[in-house]
Amino acid sequence: MSEINSNLFFLFKNMPLLLNATLTAILLTFASIFIGMAIGIIITFLRIYGSKITKKIVFAYEWVLKGTPPLIVIFIFYFGLGKYLNLGPFLSAALALGLRSSAYQAQIYRGAVLSITSEQTEAGLSLGLSRAKTFMIIIIPQALRLSLPGFTNEFTIVLKDTPLAYAVGLVEILKAGRDILNQPLTQSITGSDITGTLNPFAIFLVCALLYFLLFEVFSYLLHFLSKKYEIPGFVTDKETK
Amino acid sequence: MMFFSKLVTYIPSLLKGLGITLELTLLSAIIGFFAAIFLVVGVLYGNRFFKILCNFIITIIRGTPMMVQLFLIYFGLPGINIKLSPLTAAVIAFIINSSAYQAEYLKGGFMAISKEQIEAAYSIGLNKWDAIRLIVFPQAFRFAIPALSNEIVYLIQYTSVAYTIGLPELFYISKNFASKTYMNLEIYLFIGIIYLIFIYIITKLTDIVEKKLYIPGFDTSHLK
Secondary structure (H helix, E strand, C coil), X not given: CHHHHHHHHHHHHCHHHHHHHHHHHHHHHHHHHHHHHXXXXXXXXXXXXXXXXXXXXXXXXXXXXXXXXXXXXXXXXXXXXXXXXXXXXXXXXXXXXXXHHHXXXXXXXXXXXXXXXXXXXXXXXXXXXXXXXXXXXXXXXXXXXXXXXXHHHHHHHHHHHHXXXXXXXXXXXXXXXXXXXXXXXXXXXXXXXXXXXXXXXXXXXXXXXXXXXXXXXXXXXXXXXXXXXXXCCCCCHHHHC | CHHHHHHHHHHHHHHHHHHHHHHHHHHHHHHHHHHHHHHHHHHHHCCHHHHHHHHHHHHHHHHCCHHHHHHHHHHHHHXXXXXXXXXXXXXXHHHHHHHHHHHHHHHHHHHHCCHHHHHXXXXXXXXXXXXXHHHHHHHHHHHHHHHHHHHHHHHHHHHHHHHHHCCCCHHHHHHHHHHHHCXXXXXXXXXXXXXXXXXXXXXXXXXXXXXXXXXXXXXXXHHC
């Protein structure tokens, strides 16, 4: 019984640390997703409308980023480029996960863009818009709505990749868990009559639970958005032909 | 060129690391596959209890990061008096993780088989389990091969996470090399290419399997 008490006591005492770490994990997810979205949209455009060589380069970019372990990309940014520019753990992780995500997001957006009828592009061009403008103003707003289900999946994958930043010392949930375990026991117990040892199983179970809550909350929210922003009466390119 | 002369002395340990990486990948993929069959059969054909249990397991595993599961098993289990070596802990963690994802892919395959086939199996006198074993599973497996081969690609990438628990796989060895020689950029780019080569080989192999086992004239019209 005292063991359970002491574990609860430690968790309660370290709540601020855990909550901060949770916030860091959320921020890292959003930063990576936005980097991935910005680059992913450009990649999608180049992959569909680029010249032959551009298409090949973009294909290689996607293939390399999907095939390299994300941990290695993080290390290349943090340790590899550390000699030349000091990005810090958060930015290194955000860039690495963002680049990886850009390759996956491009794949999701491409499917959506290709399902929008080519008549819409023709109509845009006939109004005097440039190809890039037609893409940004007419195609992408619809494509983003169409790709929300795939995007939801990608978002949760990035969320589940954030603990990789642990490896470069970012205090996200997992690192916070280890830090709590590494606290000298005497120091954390001072001023209370609770004795006993800290159970690592309990701590990591709490970490897992925090991730699971984040996963469920964001899945739920994004599913809700997918439903809300469905394009009513949307006709795909394939159906018209 | 300095880099390659230093790399030469590391080749034996890098090869050993590569061996562990591949061993971990294959073990988790294969054992994870059999565990996945149990999970998916439980979800689709089990009684209420097994349905809920298997769904619960899949949801929990797919809802938490791989690395947290690894930490819970390696650093957490000693808290309830179960001590595992890094290799055992990694193998168990990756099997558990992979089984849930593979179950999800297999489920897609199982659901792609039309109900009429099961009814046809019943009508020629097969019982439920024989129908699943002989009729549904062989097709579901073939249907799920593209997704399953993707899972192997993911596994080989994420085994690098096992360095955090001190397993001397490929990434662990390259990190050692980096901390001894300070040639961070060179070694991580080099190792990245090694991973890419292996992923290329695996993709080519699974493409061949996919082509060989492709179901000709497989009707998926009922899915739309």
